[in-house]
Amino acid sequence: MKRMKKTWPFHVMLLPAVICLFLFSYLPMGGIIMAFQNYKPWLGLSGSEWVGLDNFRYLFERQDSMQVILNTLVIAVLKIVFNLLIPFGFAILLNEVRKTAVKGTIQTLVYLPHFLSWVILGGILIEMLAVDGFANRILGMFGVDPIFFLGDNNWFRFTVIISDVWKEFGYNTIVFLAALAGVNPTLYEAAEMDGASRFRQTLHITIPSMLPITVVVGTLALGNVLNAGFDQIFNLYNPLVYEKGDIIDTFVYRTAIINGEMGFGTAIGLFKSVISMILILVSYRMAYKWAGYRIF
Amino acid sequence: MKQRKKWMPVLASLVLAGSLTACSGGSEAEQPQTPSAEPKSENVYKEKYDPEVTISTVWGIDPTLQYKNGETIENNVATKWAKEKMGINIKTLWSITDTNGAFGTKLRLSMSSGQDMPDIVTLGNENNQLAQDLIDSGMFADAGALFDQYASDNWKKAMDLDPGVWNQxxxxxxxxxxxxxxxxxxxxxxxxxxxxxxxxxxxxxxxTMDDLEKVMDAFRNQNPSGLAPDKVTPLSIGFKTSMNTWMADPSWIFGAYGTLPQQWNEGADGSLEYGSVNPAMKEGLLKLKEWLEKGYIPKEAALWDENKTAEPAVAGTAGIIPGPYWMSGWPLSDTVKNDPDAVWKPIPIPVGPDGTAMRHGTHYTNGVTLINKDMEHPEAFFTYQNYLFDNYASAGPGSEFENGLFEGYDYQLDENGKMIPNDEIDGGFVNALRYLLVRDGARIPDAQMKALMKLADGAEPESRLEKEVAVNYGKDTPEAAKVLLSQEEISKKNLFTGPTTETMKSKWDYLTKIENQIMNEIIYGKQPVDAFDTFVQTWTAGGGEQITKEVNEWYQSVK
Amino acid sequence: MYYKSLGYRVFNVFNIGFLIFLAVLCIVPLIHVLAISFSSKAAADASLVGLWPVEFSIEAYKKTMNNPAFLRSILISVARTVLGTAVTLAVTFLAAYPLSKDNSVFRSRSFYSWLFVFSMIFNGGLVPFYIVIQKLGLINSFWVLVLPATVNTFLVILMLNFFRGIPKELEEAALIDGAGHFKTLFRIYLPVSLPSIATIALFSMVFHWNSWFDGLLYLNDSRDFPLATFLQTVIIQRDMSSMSMSPQEMELISQTTVNAAQIFIGALPILLVYPFLQRFFVKGMTLGSVKE
Structure with missing residues (x-):
């Protein structure tokens, strides 16, 4: 039993990963100081002028920044919620299909949109969601008036969230299906013996067995709470929906990337990281306290 | 959790270590490696260098650029030509396919990480901010002085057509x-x-605008191709990103009422004013709103970009599309494939109720070439460019480049010595101009129009440029050029060409955003037109006034 | 058996119908892209193509296949995907084992796990990262496509959670037999973790196959680009607002059909590999054990 107490093998096992982390994550983190500088590339990190919190102040000085942060939060939170719930439900439904060929085909198909970039999908969606586009023609058959999906502030967020869920739900199902496949078949057999209906089996065996992985994925997703999806919004938005559709990342793109204000871009990044860190800490604690579940 | 606290100092020191490495790395290499070159004696400039000299550069490769014969951007027909003809070695430090600003990002990164800067770098307008930063970095030379010293007369003459090109x-x-x-x-x-x-x-x-409305109405409601009214796009325009771009925007509609949006125009008192806040905008906005309601312009014009507006035009369902004179080549030449009867013709911009018309103008420059102050032989760059300005830019019959740059690449002759269309060249057309140090090689601003006017009058193409436009541009291009020049006086350039002002850096994005928002909302009837006045107030108070002041200070300084 | 009951059969019919409907909804855009790739250029430019090719043509595929750069980029992509996935799997597998232990067994665990989580949330941004890559001599090296992406905290967390699901008895039995941690990891954990390894392999493969930005930034020569980077450079439209345009250029840019063909070919390998891997890990799972 002595060998078990030794922990040096643990450190050895972690060594390659830690080296990679150090080189590719922690070394570059030195750049965070740019957030407090009026960074000029030719002056470098040591030579650029220190401006304290000016970069952060600018974010909050803009008349529209509260709206932008709110947009980001609303879109991101709804995306996180639906990107958990829908794959969760879908995995359970798919698991009920017992013909392997049908199951496999469906799974492969729903997985496809994940591979198309938003640049491509943006173009297709703009076409399909046009006032006289495919989606509205279908709705028209049910007597619904044409909807200006991408040009109406009330519809834009809805469109963004639904299209994101549509793109990602198949792919997000993978983890849940893996968890489902890992459920011990004897549990079902025992339930079957007790005469439990399939619905009850689902409720008492399937769902509880998926909860741990759901908590993991959900907690990790919280780190994305200020990432509302730059690629998607950037390819879909337009001045008509600035009010409800402009998010932090599109705003940073317009100022930081196009104007090359790197200090400002870094400041926003840091702001987002700190918020994410707090959220992850909180949810980690909650998962541990209430569910007795350690995520990492 | 105690564990974590204990480790925090370690983490912090890791981060610190990271920052130190990063910054020492950055600053060390940024010190100029060698003191700037001592003054050169007068006769360093040569037609051909022996021993050879080297010019280093970096390339943002056009994504559409093709190669043939196993060539690359580092080693191709143009680099061989420079070596043999002038004894100049073109050395590539790096190259990158330029999409989504990749070239700018990479150049910015290599500037930041202290890598060697190239001797010569050319940046397009899309990288203007980076060009300004590079200039401010102090790594580049006083190019104007070198230009005065070494540039040929032809090049100087071309540059003199508009002395304002240096302003930025x-x-x-x-x-x-x-x-x-x-x-x-x-x-x-x-x-x-x-x-x-x-x-x-x-x-x-x-x-006139009134005529235009009648025509659009007839196109829509009594469509000659028998299309149902809601299938027709009488006027294909879009303004997804801007009201003032290079194709199919509505700027000229505002022009009919006396202003051009999203550019700086000269006001009645001779000072510059931002076009989008001129009260004349209201009338244009009302017109667009009315046209949108009547179905004259696309229902989703606010979502349409340049390429999208071309779609109904190519499909044969659009009646009118505004744009540059060369559009008969692309995209309009494809319309006949979808509607065999289609005939597109260029017409002048219609005038407003009081006879006014305006269109946005084109600057004579589309980028800048920077010369490294540590470059050993800056004169070699001038040898290279002078040669192109003297021999290529206005190549007449009998000259080295009378048909184009390199045979088998950007042109080919048939057995009768006549130029064949680009898409029939053996192994494909290669835009060898993109292999040259400065993009587009050498252009003399007024040469293209002169060539087109000559062709419009029915002359046979003789010079390189005339042949090029005759063979490869749409057949209506000369006529369009004539129409264009018939309205020369209505062309209004953006008069602010200086570097980004201080207030612009922090406020401009916000101002542009509310501007775009209000215009769209008025056109789509979500706000009454009077909201424009409120917008102007917000704009002025939100930094617009200060920016206008700064812009005018600059304007006075270059006048 | 539950699936013989009437209620379940009715449910099953509706369920399959609903799932098929969802599946169809998901492939509509891809069919659209496919239809464009087989259509004539004029029809595609005019946006006349729906779900069926207009004026059928395989010109776009011919052009794509004749492009040596395209074929070369596929090879590079395959190389980076295989190597990158292998490295990631090895490192993740090793790192997840100690992290799956209790704090009482492995006392530095907390430090290590925060080291991982912290790295996932904070980053220094592009410029410092570029400087580090440059100092490591990775600029313009194939390895820049493989090494920086080695550790993905998300995958490590997935893996360690899989490990925690492995019954303690298995491990204890091994340790009593005198096996060390390495032996336990490879003899006991490895065989029962194949399904989770397959899942992680899939995530990692998809990541490597689709990554394009690294190629663009850290490789100096476009001939060394992986497929995703290559596609990005040909498909994405340039910001044309400030560029001087001429019809020749626009003609070249609007290669709608060729682009569609390339998108499709680019997605093909993953589409082919996926069902295979999927079957593999579903099969492997039956060996897997109960969680908690």
């Missing part, structure tokens, strides 16, 4: 970059209209 790159009277010249009027608009529809309706080309 001038610091304290020093001209820190050499503007890349472009053809005049490249983005100036004409209206392209379906002449076959007009003929069938027995109507003539619209001359």
């Amino acid at each position: 790159y001038t610091r304290d009277g020093k001209r820190m970059g050499i503007p890349v010249l472009d053809y005049a009027y490249n983005h100036d608009y004409v209206l392209w209209i379906r002449q076959d529809w007009l003929d069938k309706l027995g109507m003539s080309a619209p001359k």
Whole structure:
């Protein structure tokens, strides 16, 4: 039993990963100081002028920044919620299909949109969601008036969230299906013996067995709470929906990337990281306290 | 959790270590490696260098650029030519396919990480901010002085057509970059209209806004091709990103009422004013709103970009599309494939109720070339460019480049010595111009129009440029050029060409955003037109006034 | 058996119908892209193509296949995907084992796990990262496509959670037999973790196959680009607002059909590999054990 107490093998096992982390994550983190500088590339990190919190102040000085942060939060939170719930439900439904060929085909198909970039999908969606586009023609058959999906502030967020869920739900199902496949078949057999209906089996065996992985994925997703999806919004938005559709990342793109204000871009990044860190800490604690579940 | 706290100092020191490495790395290499070159004696400039000299550069490769014969950007027909003809070695430090600003990002990164800067770098307008930063970095030479010393007369003459081209790159009277010249009027608009529809309706080309409305109404409601009204796009325009771009924007509609949006125009008192806040905008906005309601412009114009507006035009369902004179080549030449009867004709921009018309103008420059102050032989760059300005830019019959740059690449002759169309070249057309140090090689701003005017008068193409436009541009291009020049006086350039002002840096994005928002909302009827006045107040108070002041200070300084 | 009951059969019919409907909804855009790739250029430019090719043509595929750069980029992509996935799997597998232990067994665990989580949330941004890559001599090296992406905290967390699901008895039995941690990891954990390894392999493969930005930034020569980077450079439209345009250029840019063909070919390998891997890990799972 002595060998078990030794922990040096643990450190050895972690060594390659830690080296990679150090080189590719922690070394570059030195750049965070740019957030407090009026960074000029030719002056470098040591030579650029220190401006304290000016970069952060600018974010909050803009008349529209509260709206932008709110947009980001609303879109991101709804995306996180639906990107958990829908794959969760879908995995359970798919698991009920017992013909392997049908199951496999469906799974492969729903997985496809994940591979198309938003640049491509943006173009297709703009076409399909046009006032006289495919989606509205279908709705028209049910007597619904044409909807200006991408040009109406009330519809834009809805469109963004639904299209994101549509793109990602198949792919997000993978983890849940893996968890489902890992459920011990004897549990079902025992339930079957007790005469439990399939619905009850689902409720008492399937769902509880998926909860741990759901908590993991959900907690990790919280780190994305200020990432509302730059690629998607950037390819879909337009001045008509600035009010409800402009998010932090599109705003940073317009100022930081196009104007090359790197200090400002870094400041926003840091702001987002700190918020994410707090959220992850909180949810980690909650998962541990209430569910007795350690995520990492 | 105690564990974590204990480790925090370790984490912090890791981060610190990271930052130290990063910054020492950055600053060390940024010190100039060698003191700047001592003054050169007068006769260093040569037609051919022996021993050979080297010019290093970096390339943002056009994504559409093709290669043939196993060549690359580092080693191709143009680099061989420079070596043999002038004894100049072109050395590539790195190259990158330029999409989504990749070239700018990479150049910015290599500037930041202290890598060697190239001797010569050319940046397009899309990288203007980076060009300004590079100039401010102090790594580049007073290019104007070198230009005065070494540039040939032809090049100087071309540059003199508009002395304003230097403005953007001038610091304290020093001209820190050499503007890349472009053809005049490249983005100036004409209206392209379906002449076959007009003929069938027995109507003539619209001359005023009122005429235009009648024509659009007829196109829509009595469509000559028999299309249902809601299938027709009488006027294909879009303004997804801007009201003032290079194709199919509505700027000229505002022009009819006396202002051009999203550019700086000269006001009545001779000072500059921002076009989008001129009260005349209201009338244009009302017109657009009305046209949107009547179905004259696309229902989703707010979502349409340049490419999207071309779609109904190519499909044969659009009646009118505004855009540059070269559009008969692309995209309009494809319309006949979808509608065999289609005939597009260029017509002048219609005038407003009081006879006013305006269109946005084109600057004579589309970028800048910077010269490294540590470059050993800056004169070699001038040897290279002078040669192109003297021999290529206005190549006449019998000259080395009378048909184009390199045979088998950007042109080919058939057995009778006649130029064949680009798409029939063996192994494919290669835009060898993109292999040259400065993009587009050498352009004399007024040359393209001169060539087109000559062709419009029915002359046979003789010079390189005339042949090029005759063979490869759409057949209506000369006529469009003529239409364009018939309205020369309505072309209004953006008069602010200076570096980004201080207030612009922090406020401009917000101002542009509320501007775009209000315009769209008025056009779509979500806000009454009077909201425009509120917008102007917000704009002025939100930094617009200060920016206008700064812009005018600059304007006075260059006047 | 539950699936013989009437209620379940009715449910099953509706369920399959609903799932098929969702599946169809998901492939509509891809069919659209496919239809464009087989259509004539004029029809595609005019946006006349729906779900069926207009004026059928395989010109776009011919052009794509004749492009040596395209074929070369596929090879590079395959190389980076295989190597990158292998490295990631090895490192993740090793790192997840100690992290799956209790704090009482492995006392530095907390430090290590925060080291991982912290790295996932904070980053220094592009410029410092570029400087580090440059100092490591990775600029313009194939390895820049493989090494920086080695550790993905998300995958490590997935893996360690899989490990925690492995019954303690298995491990204890091994340790009593005198096996060390390495032996336990490879003899006991490895065989029962194949399904989770397959899942992680899939995530990692998809990541490597689709990554394009690294190629663009850290490789100096476009001939060394992986497929995703290559596609990005040909498909994405340039910001044309400030560029001088001429019809020749626009003609070249609007290669709608060729682009569609390339998108499709680019997605093909993953589409082919996926069902295979999927079957593999579903099969492997039956060996897997109960969680908690």
